[in-house]
Amino acid sequence: MIDVIIFGNGNVATQLAKAFLKADDVQLLQVYSRSKPTNFFIKNNINTTNDIKKVKNAAIYIIAISDDAIAAFSKKLNFKNKLVVHTSGSKPITELNCDAHKGIFYPLQSISKNKKISFKNIPICLEAENTKDYLLLEKLAFSISNKVYAINSEQRKRLHVAAVFVNNFTNHLYKIGKDICDTHQVDFDILKPLIVETAKKITQLTPLEAQTGPAVRGDKKTIENHLQLLDEKQQEIYTLITESIIESKRLKTED
Amino acid sequence: MIDVIIFGNGNVATQLAKAFLKADDVQLLQVYSRSKPTNFFIKNNINTTNDIKKVKNAAIYIIAISDDAIAAFSKKLNFKNKLVVHTSGSKPITELNCDAHKGIFYPLQSISKNKKISFKNIPICLEAENTKDYLLLEKLAFSISNKVYAINSEQRKRLHVAAVFVNNFTNHLYKIGKDICDTHQVDFDILKPLIVETAKKITQLTPLEAQTGPAVRGDKKTIENHLQLLDEKQQEIYTLITESIIESKRLKTED
Numbered sequence: 001m002i003d004v005i006i007f008g009n010g011n012v013a014t015q016l017a018k019a020f021l022k023a024d025d026v027q028l029l030q031v032y033s034r035s036k037p038t039n040f041f042i043k044n045n046i047n048t049t050n051d052i053k054k055v056k057n058a059a060i061y062i063i064a065i066s067d068d069a070i071a072a073f074s075k076k077l078n079f080k081n082k083l084v085v086h087t088s089g090s091k092p093i094t095e096l097n098c099d100a101h102k103g104i105f106y107p108l109q110s111i112s113k114n115k116k117i118s119f120k121n122i123p124i125c126l127e128a129e130n131t132k133d134y135l136l137l138e139k140l141a142f143s144i145s146n147k148v149y150a151i152n153s154e155q156r157k158r159l160h161v162a163a164v165f166v167n168n169f170t171n172h173l174y175k176i177g178k179d180i181c182d183t184h185q186v187d188f189d190i191l192k193p194l195i196v197e198t199a200k201k202i203t204q205l206t207p208l209e210a211q212t213g214p215a216v217r218g219d220k221k222t223i224e225n226h227l228q229l230l231d232e233k234q235q236e237i238y239t240l241i242t243e244s245i246i247e248s249k250r251l252k253t254e255d
Numbered sequence: 256m257i258d259v260i261i262f263g264n265g266n267v268a269t270q271l272a273k274a275f276l277k278a279d280d281v282q283l284l285q286v287y288s289r290s291k292p293t294n295f296f297i298k299n300n301i302n303t304t305n306d307i308k309k310v311k312n313a314a315i316y317i318i319a320i321s322d323d324a325i326a327a328f329s330k331k332l333n334f335k336n337k338l339v340v341h342t343s344g345s346k347p348i349t350e351l352n353c354d355a356h357k358g359i360f361y362p363l364q365s366i367s368k369n370k371k372i373s374f375k376n377i378p379i380c381l382e383a384e385n386t387k388d389y390l391l392l393e394k395l396a397f398s399i400s401n402k403v404y405a406i407n408s409e410q411r412k413r414l415h416v417a418a419v420f421v422n423n424f425t426n427h428l429y430k431i432g433k434d435i436c437d438t439h440q441v442d443f444d445i446l447k448p449l450i451v452e453t454a455k456k457i458t459q460l461t462p463l464e465a466q467t468g469p470a471v472r473g474d475k476k477t478i479e480n481h482l483q484l485l486d487e488k489q490q491e492i493y494t495l496i497t498e499s500i501i502e503s504k505r506l507k508t509e510d
Contacts, residue, residue, distance in 0.1 A: 067477075068476075090477055090480070108445055108446070108448075108449060109448065109449055109452060110449065110452060110453065110456070110467055121448050122448060123444075123445045123448060125445065147445075147448070149442065149445055151441065151445075154439065155439050155440070155441045157480075157484060158435050158436065158438075158439040158441060158484060159435075159436065159441050159445060159446070160481075161435060161481045161484050161485065162431075162432040162433075162435040162436050162441070162446060163432070163446060163449060164468055164469065164481060164493075165428045165429075165431045165432045165435070165492075165493075166428055166429055166432040166446050166449060166450050166453070167449050167450070167453045167467070167468070168466070168467060168468030168469075168470065168471075168500070169428050169468075169492075169493075169496045170425045170428050170429075170450070170453055170454075171453055171456075171457070171462055171465055171466055171467075172462070172466065172470075172496055172499060172500050172503070173420045173421055173424050173425050173428070174420075174421055174425075174457050174462035174465075175461075175462035175463055175466065175503060176417075176420045176499075177417040177418070177420045177421040177462075178417075178461065178462055178463075180413050180416060180417040180420070181413065181414065181417050183413075184409065184410050184413040185410070186406065186410045186413060186414050186417070187404065189378075190363055190378045190380065190402075190404055190406075190414060191363070191414070191417060191418060191421050192457065192458055193363075193364065193376050193377060193378060193402070194363060194364055194365065194418060194421060194422050195421050195422070195425070195454045195457065196451075196454045196455060196458070197364060197365060198365065198421070198422045198425055198426055198454065199425075199450045199451045199453065199454035199455075200451060200454075201365070201426075202426070202429050202447065202450065203447055203451070206430075206433065207426055207427070207429040207430035207432075207433055208430055208433075210426055210429075211423070211426055211427065211430065212365055212422070212423060212426070213419055213422070213423030213424075214419065214423075215423065215427075216423075221323075222322075222345055225345070225412075226415075226416045226419060229412060229413060229416050230416065233499055233502065236495060237420075237424075237495055237496065237499060238419075238420075238424075240491060240492055240495055241424045241427055241492065244427060244431075244488055244492060245423070245424075245427050247488065248427070248430060
C-alpha cells in the first residue's frame with residue numbers, strides 16, 4: 001500500500017484524487033488545500049486540512065498546484081527523507097525547494113475538473129533523483145495508468161512545448177475553421193468527422209506520411225484561390241504553414 | 256433502384272464504388288476508367304470500360320477524377336436530361352461543361368484508396384440545379400451516409416479552405432510536435448492520447464470555449480521560455496498563432 005497526500009484543490013488535484021480512490025494498493029491519506037475543499041473531497045470523506053503543520057506522514061507528497069506557486073510553496077515543506085513531487089509539465093525538478101527526495105509526476109493531458117476522464121490512457125511522465133524513488137513513483141503511476149514514461153526535466157520542457165503545438169495551436173486552427181464556416185452559414189459539424197479522423201490517422205502513420213492537401217501537392221492554383229477567401233490574419237497563418245509544409249517536403253525528398 | 260455510373264479509378268471512385276456495392280436501392284452499373292481498372296473492380300465483377308461511347312444509360316453519372324481534369328473531361332460527355340455530378344470540394348458546379356443536369360456529390364473526408372472506411376459518418380455535401388435532381392442525389396447520399404448536407408458552390412469553396420486548416424494544417428502541427436520530440440529522444444507516442452482528446456473535445460465544446468494554454472492565459476513567461484526551445488521556423492509559427500489566440504480572446508471579451 002502506498003500512502004499518498006495531495007496538495008491542491010484544482011483540476012489535476014481532483015482528478016488524481018479520483019483516480020487514487022479507485023486504485024488498488026494506494027491510500028489517499030489526506031488532501032491539503034488553502035481554500036475550502038471542493039464537494040468531491042467532502043462527499044468522499046477524504047481527510048482535508050488547510051494547516052501545513054497537520055499534514056500527516058506519507059510515502060509520497062504530490063504538489064498539484066499552479067506552476068508558478070510551486071517554488072514558494074515547496075519551501076514551506078519539511079519532509080526530510082520523504083518523496084515530494086510536482087505535476088507540472090513546464091517546471092524542472094529543481095523548482096522543488098525543500099529538503100526532501102524530489103520527483104515529477106506529470107500526467108500529460110488537458111485536464112478539466114468536472115469532465116469524466118479515465119487515467120488509464122493518460123501518459124504519466126516520471127522523474128526522480130534515484131532509482132528507488134523512481135520505482136516507487138512508477139508503481140504509483142501504473143496503479144492508475146497503462147502508459148508510464150521516464151522523462152527528464154530537459155525532455156519534459158520540450159514535450160510541453162510540443163503539446164502546445166498539437167493541442168493549443170491545433171484547437172486554434174479548429175477555431176479558424178469554424179470562423180470560416182460561420183461567416184458563410186456553413187454548419188461546422190460537417191468538419192467534425194474530418195477533425196477526429198485527422199487525429200486518429202497519426203496513430204497509424206507518421207504526420208509526414210499523413211500529410212495531404214494543396215501545399216504538399218504543390219498545387220499553387222488552389223493555394224491562390226484559398227488565399228482570396230481569407231481575411232488578413234488567416235492569410236498570414238495560411239501562408240506561413242503552407243511554406244512550412246513545402247519546406248518539410250523538400251527536406252524529406254532530399255533525405 | 257438508382258442506377259449509377261462512376262468515372263474514375265482513384266481513391267474517391269474506389270471508395271464510392273465499395274459503398275454503393277453495399278447499399279440497398281443502388282446499382283453500380285459501370286465504372287469508366289482510361290487506365291486499367293484496379294483489382295477491386297475486377298474482383299467484384301464490376302462492368303468497366305475505357306471507351307466513352309460504351310458508357311451505359313444510368314440515372315446518375317459521378318465524375319470522381321482529379322479536380323483539374325473535370326472541366327475538359329465533362330466536355331466529352333453527352334448525357335442530355337441525365338444528372339452528371341462531380342465529387343470535388345474546390346470546384347464549382349459550373350466546372351461541368353456538358354449538356355446535362357448538373358450537381359455535386361462531395362464526400363468531405365480525407366480518403367485513401369486502401370484504408371477501410373465507413374461512409375456512414377462521412378458528411379456528403381450536395382448541390383443540384385433543381386429540386387427533383389437534389390432529391391435524387393439526397394436519396395443516393397443517404398443510402399451510404401447518415402450525414403447529408405445541402406451546400407452551394409460558394410459555401411463549398413469556404414468549407415474546402417476550412418478543411419485545409421483543420422486537416423492539412425493541423426497535421427503539420429502534429430509534424431512539428433514530432434520534430435520537437437525527435438530532437439530530444441522523446442517518444443511521440445506520449446502525445447497521441449492528447450491529440451485524439453483535443454479533436455474529440457470540440458464535439459462537445461466550441462473551439463473558442465475549448466482553448467487552453469499559455470496564449471489564452473496571457474502567460475508571457477511560459478511563452479518566452481517556449482520560444483527559446485524552438486528553431487526559427489517553429490518560432491515564427493508559434494508567435495503568429497499565439498498572437499492570433501490572444502486576438503481571438505480580446506474579441507471574445509469585447510463581445
